[in-house]
Amino acid sequence: MNSSVNFPNLIEFAPIALLVLGGLWSMLRATSRENKFPIVALTNMFFLPTILWQGYVYILYLPSSDCYHVSSILFSRELIVLFSQLIFLIIAYLAALNFSEPKYQNKLGLGEKLALVFFATSGGYVLLATQNLVTWYLSLEILAISSYALVGANLTSKASTEAAIKYLIQGALGSCLILFSFAAIYGVTASFDFEVIKGLLSQADRSVVLLSLGFFIIGLSLKLGLVPFHYWVADVYQAAESATTNYLASVVKFAVAVAGFLIISEVFIDLVGSFNKLIWVIIVLSIVIGNLLAIVQKDAKRMMAYSAIAHTAYFSIGFLEPILKVFEQAFYAYLVFYTILSLITFTAFDALEEDSGLPISSLRGLIYRSPFLGTVLLLAMLSLAGLPPIFFALLAKVFVLKALLSAGYIGLASVILLGTVLGCYYYFKLISLIVSPAEDDTFRPVYITPVKVISLSLLMLTLIYYTIYPSRIFDYLAKLI
Amino acid sequence: MNFNLSIVLQVLLLTPILGAVCLFLKAGKFCELRPDWMYKFVTWSVLLISFFIPSALLLGGIGLVEFAWFPSMGINFSFYADGLSYLAILFTAFIFLTYGLLNRGQSAGFYGNLLLIEVSLIGLLLSVNLLVFYFFYELMLFPIFYLMTANGNAASKKAAYQFLLYTLAGSLCLLLAIIYCGYSYYQTQGYFSFDLSALLSHDFSLQEQSYLFLGFFIAFAVKSPIFPFHSWLPATYANAPKGLAIIFAGLLFQAGIYGLFRFNLILFPEAFAEFAPVLAVLATIGIVYGALLAWRSKSIRGLMAYASISHVGFSILGLASMNPSGVSGGLLQIFSHILIAVGLFTIAFAMERRNSSELISDFQGLASKAPVFSFFLICFSLASISLPLTISFVGEFQVLAASFIKFPVITCFALLGVILGAVYMLGFCQQVLFGEPKEEEFKDLNPDERVVLSSLLVLILVLGIFPRLISDILTQVASQQLKQNPLEIFEIKDQQQKQKKTDGLLLANFPIAQHE
Numbered sequence: 001m002n003s004s005v006n007f008p009n010l011i012e013f014a015p016i017a018l019l020v021l022g023g024l025w026s027m028l029r030a031t032s033r034e035n036k037f038p039i040v041a042l043t044n045m046f047f048l049p050t051i052l053w054q055g056y057v058y059i060l061y062l063p064s065s066d067c068y069h070v071s072s073i074l075f076s077r078e079l080i081v082l083f084s085q086l087i088f089l090i091i092a093y094l095a096a097l098n099f100s101e102p103k104y105q106n107k108l109g110l111g112e113k114l115a116l117v118f119f120a121t122s123g124g125y126v127l128l129a130t131q132n133l134v135t136w137y138l139s140l141e142i143l144a145i146s147s148y149a150l151v152g153a154n155l156t157s158k159a160s161t162e163a164a165i166k167y168l169i170q171g172a173l174g175s176c177l178i179l180f181s182f183a184a185i186y187g188v189t190a191s192f193d194f195e196v197i198k199g200l201l202s203q204a205d206r207s208v209v210l211l212s213l214g215f216f217i218i219g220l221s222l223k224l225g226l227v228p229f230h231y232w233v234a235d236v237y238q239a240a241e242s243a244t245t246n247y248l249a250s251v252v253k254f255a256v257a258v259a260g261f262l263i264i265s266e267v268f269i270d271l272v273g274s275f276n277k278l279i280w281v282i283i284v285l286s287i288v289i290g291n292l293l294a295i296v297q298k299d300a301k302r303m304m305a306y307s308a309i310a311h312t313a314y315f316s317i318g319f320l321e322p323i324l325k326v327f328e329q330a331f332y333a334y335l336v337f338y339t340i341l342s343l344i345t346f347t348a349f350d351a352l353e354e355d356s357g358l359p360i361s362s363l364r365g366l367i368y369r370s371p372f373l374g375t376v377l378l379l380a381m382l383s384l385a386g387l388p389p390i391f392f393a394l395l396a397k398v399f400v401l402k403a404l405l406s407a408g409y410i411g412l413a414s415v416i417l418l419g420t421v422l423g424c425y426y427y428f429k430l431i432s433l434i435v436s437p438a439e440d441d442t443f444r445p446v447y448i449t450p451v452k453v454i455s456l457s458l459l460m461l462t463l464i465y466y467t468i469y470p471s472r473i474f475d476y477l478a479k480l481i
Numbered sequence: 482m483n484f485n486l487s488i489v490l491q492v493l494l495l496t497p498i499l500g501a502v503c504l505f506l507k508a509g510k511f512c513e514l515r516p517d518w519m520y521k522f523v524t525w526s527v528l529l530i531s532f533f534i535p536s537a538l539l540l541g542g543i544g545l546v547e548f549a550w551f552p553s554m555g556i557n558f559s560f561y562a563d564g565l566s567y568l569a570i571l572f573t574a575f576i577f578l579t580y581g582l583l584n585r586g587q588s589a590g591f592y593g594n595l596l597l598i599e600v601s602l603i604g605l606l607l608s609v610n611l612l613v614f615y616f617f618y619e620l621m622l623f624p625i626f627y628l629m630t631a632n633g634n635a636a637s638k639k640a641a642y643q644f645l646l647y648t649l650a651g652s653l654c655l656l657l658a659i660i661y662c663g664y665s666y667y668q669t670q671g672y673f674s675f676d677l678s679a680l681l682s683h684d685f686s687l688q689e690q691s692y693l694f695l696g697f698f699i700a701f702a703v704k705s706p707i708f709p710f711h712s713w714l715p716a717t718y719a720n721a722p723k724g725l726a727i728i729f730a731g732l733l734f735q736a737g738i739y740g741l742f743r744f745n746l747i748l749f750p751e752a753f754a755e756f757a758p759v760l761a762v763l764a765t766i767g768i769v770y771g772a773l774l775a776w777r778s779k780s781i782r783g784l785m786a787y788a789s790i791s792h793v794g795f796s797i798l799g800l801a802s803m804n805p806s807g808v809s810g811g812l813l814q815i816f817s818h819i820l821i822a823v824g825l826f827t828i829a830f831a832m833e834r835r836n837s838s839e840l841i842s843d844f845q846g847l848a849s850k851a852p853v854f855s856f857f858l859i860c861f862s863l864a865s866i867s868l869p870l871t872i873s874f875v876g877e878f879q880v881l882a883a884s885f886i887k888f889p890v891i892t893c894f895a896l897l898g899v900i901l902g903a904v905y906m907l908g909f910c911q912q913v914l915f916g917e918p919k920e921e922e923f924k925d926l927n928p929d930e931r932v933v934l935s936s937l938l939v940l941i942l943v944l945g946i947f948p949r950l951i952s953d954i955l956t957q958v959a960s961q962q963l964k965q966n967p968l969e970i971f972e973i974k975d976q977q978q979k980q981k982k983t984d985g986l987l988l989a990n991f992p993i994a995q996h997e
Contacts, residue, residue, distance in 0.1 A: 371509035388620040394656075395551065398612070401660050402554075402673075417653040424649050425642065431623070432630045432638065435590075470551040478553075 012057075012075055015050045015089070016122050022046030023118030030111025039114060040100035040451060046118065047093040054089050058082045075129040076194075076262075080332075080480045084258045085128050087336065092121040092251045094343055094455045098243035098350050101449060108155045116153070117247060120146035124255035128262070133182045133192040136263065140178070140256070144171050144223070147252055151240045159357075163232075163239035170232045174222030177215045184212035198267050213268050217275055217319070220260045224253065226316065227285040230309050234293075237305035242353045245301060246346035249308055254339045257315065261331060265324055273321035280320065284415050286313035291422035295429075300358045303426055304345055307384065310419055311338045314400055317416075320407065327403035328481045333474055337396040337463075344380045344459050348373055351448050363433045370446035376456050378434050383463065385427040386420050392467040399474065489533045490560045493570070494604060496526050497596045504593030520581050520592040527599065528574040534567045550613075555663060555674035560607040563961075564954035565742075565812060569606045569735060572819050573599065576731050579933045583724060583827060591632065591723075594624035598728065605736055609677040611659040611744075618652060618700075618736065625733075628725055629717075637720040640713075647713040651703035658696025662748075665689060680748060690752035697745050698756070705737030705793050707760075708767035715774075718786035719839075724830035726782060730789050731823035735815050738796045742812065746800060747962050753803065760801040761888045768794035768898035776905040780839040781829045784909055785822070788865065791898055792818045792873075798895055799880035802887045805960035810879025812955045813948070817864075817873040817941070824861040824937045828854070831930055832913075835923055841909060846918030851925040855914050857934045862906040864941050867899065871945040875952065 123142030152164025188204035225233035290309030318331025367374030383393035500523030604617030629641035771791030799811020
């Protein structure tokens with residue numbers, strides 16, 4: 001174990017330092033009344049170097065596929081971790097760009113919001129790579145507490161405050177369960193280190209270990225918003241500002257899902273089989289209830305919140321033991337696909353939203369009011385429904401179904417297909433609004449900022465690129481794992 | 482001149498795609514062009530290009546085009562053209578062309594989505610990789626939904642959802658079955674493949690075959706439609722705006738029957754043999770039930786929608802007979818149905834445009850007002866009830882002759898459909914053409930409609946008089962795919978009677994063979 005800070009070690013800390021620095025700068029900006037530094041410049045200034053740095057580290061480690069730890073307290077340097085961190089930083093950057101929209105400029109606490117985004121991002125960054133239960137928990141809390149505050153940051157809206165409280169209470173419950181689980185693990189193994197725990201768990205008292213894993217799975221479901229722990233999702237997604245919703249639905253979900261997946265596949269891999277039934281029930285409930293409740297929603301953000309529950313369940317099949325062991329790509333492939341689409345959807349919603357909430361009728365005739373935004377949202381909805389022309393969506397689903405069939409979960413595969421049919425109903429409800437001609441009194445052209453055009457085009461081009469060359473992502477993921 | 486098949490097929494697929502992209506750009510005001518000219522240009526080019534397929538097949542040799550798309554999953558863009566897909570593409574291109582004549586001056590989005598439907602139909606007729614087939618199979622959903630909702634009223638929106646959900650539920654069963662096919666191949670070979678050629682060499686156990694058969698069957702049964710999966714059809718046909726029922730009734734169903742032939746029959750022959758009696762019964766129910774409902778129908782499009790359920794039943798019955806003669810008859814029935822359904826729906830569309838009424842009872846005594854219209858209505862009605870010398874007679878006769886050998890009792894019931902067909906079609910003609918003329922003016926057909934209907938009629942007659950123009954191709958395809966000699970079905974198990982009976986049956990049942 002090398003404790004001296006030499007060059008490679010500095011590399012590990014630079015992204016975190018940059019992110020925290022960005023957060024501090026935004027807080028400073030919030031306190032000064034004059035000389036407002038443009039938000040978009042601030043975001044670019046700290047995010048872009050972080051992404052470049054991470055990309056550099058990734059390329060640095062790329063030739064050596066064996067993993068090693070720089071220090072036991074901090075980071076795993078497995079390629080898949082570095083890769084997820086890179087993706088995480090990119091999507092966090094794209095989500096953070098939304099805060100520079102003109103409509104947020106005159107609102108209270110813009111600087112603080114950006115600071116919270118920076119802090120949450122640094123928390124998520126550590127969460128993905130950490131090899132220690134305490135750091136894992138702490139970084140999760142940094143991510144979560146920043147998110148609670150972000151949800152409540154729309155100071156003029158009562159709904160936003162209410163949603164923040166709901167989110168706080170249920171998120172805290174999740175944190176408690178996870179903390180309890182970690183405490184129990186420490187109780188039987190006397191260690192927080194993943195490697196050490198993994199070796200000792202098999203000899204430890206089985207009932208305690210199973211109890212702690214059960215708590216962990218339920219805590220994770222609460223954080224991910226799976227049924228029956230989903231009560232906060234719809235309220236929070238609807239009441240928060242769209243930029244915040246975007247951050248929660250894409251960035252936070254990505255970090256928590258990957259981190260949960262990594263900890264289960266690294267530490268609990270031999271035990272998680274005992275909970276297959278529980279996970280199965282959670283997944284089935286999430287698919288059915290998420291899709292059914294989405295159908296009756298009148299608010300587009302709320303509808304997408306329920307759809308997010310269902311999609312979370314689709315990639316959560318990765319937590320089932322046989323898939324966890326053999327078909328990890330299915331989890332990553334679907335997660336990456338869903339994250340991109342969720343970013344596209346909520347970024348587009350952000351351009352449309354005026355006050356809090358976005359009634360679905362405001363999407364009417366979008367393709368005529370703004371051909372670009374309409375087309376992007378149309379393609380996103382078709383992809384979420386798993387239909388061409390963006391075939392990447394279907395390939396990701398094919399991966400999930402292939403994994404399920406190989407593991408013998410034919411019933412679950414059928415449930416996913418049933419969920420897809422239900423899902424198509426409400427996606428097509430939005431699609432039919434988008435393409436139906438706008439009545440004259442509702443015809444308002446939509447203004448999109450260049451920043452949004454660029455980020456949406458980038459995301460769309462990524463999807464199209466991977467539709468044309470699917471091997472480049474799927475095979476690449478297989479190689480990384 | 483040597484035409485490379487791969488180039489022909491690529492151009493064939495890319496032309497409508499590029500056309501659709503141009504039209505969408507026009508719809509988004511990114512470029513300037515005349516939408517209906519563009520549509521006409523593209524559909525003409527597709528028709529002309531598809532004529533090159535046979536010469537390319539003859540000269541180029543191999544009929545397989547492959548681009549690796551996702552090799553590690555065994556998904557390749559493999560396209561293959563044989564006689565069946567060639568004919569189907571030719572007919573599809575022709576119908577899209579005629580539809581452009583009937584609907585001038587629509588928006589760019591309208592034409593763009595029509596071209597997307599054309600792409601998806603051509604693509605699925607060509608693709609021999611199951612997942613690529615699925616891609617094209619699903620590609621048509623959004624354009625249809627768009628055309629139904631953006632141009633329609635509340636009823637057509639409701640019908641669009643119904644169509645969408647039915648088709649999706651079916652096609653997701655198809656997806657599950659396709660993935661299982663690939664997985665089953667993986668279990669024996671160690672790598673995934675969704676290529677038809679690879680899967681044909683794979684042995685599925687009978688139990689696997691039955692489940693996979695059902696997965697494929699449900700999807701295609703919804704699309705065709707086969708009783709009892711037909712309930713989306715009347716609503717969709719009755720509410721499709723702007724004469725889109727012409728496209729739906731004339732072209733979409735062929736995807737289902739084509740799929741049943743290309744995948745169910747060829748990939749899972751043993752399961753198909755198991756299910757053949759069930760299929761025959763369902764087809765017969767469809768034939769009789771569709772005919773009965775058509776008889777009682779009060780609206781023009783309702784009548785034609787139920788009539789098409791009845792006609793599609795004959796195709797399925799032909800496939801269920803599982804012998805080259807019946808199968809090729811069933812396939813021939815696809816083309817006869819395309820011509821007749823398009824003709825009849827064009828007439829229905831013309832009637833509705835003139836009188837803005839959908840009820841049969843609102844029309845009376847048109848024979849004296851619109852002689853050309855009446856001529857075409859009579860001709861297409863007679864074709865619809867399979868008068869000899871029309872193409873439908875050939876198909877129906879082949880189907881009934883072949884299925885009688887396998888399912889004599891069921892076929893007798895199916896024959897009822899032929900009689901009922903005459904009852905409802907002639908009843909419809911009598912009501913509309915004769916009797917006391919009503920006060921309202923009824924303009925005779927305009928030049929566009931005359932051109933479309935007469936070209937269809939010429940095809941119906943020419944192919945009815947010289948059926949071997951296409952039936953030879955279809956028989957060859959069917960016997961090739963079934964790996965059976967066309968005459969093999971007539972082999973009787975009893976060796977002693979074999980020679981005598983075969984001669985007798987051959988003479989009785991092979992009117993087409995007599996040309997030789």
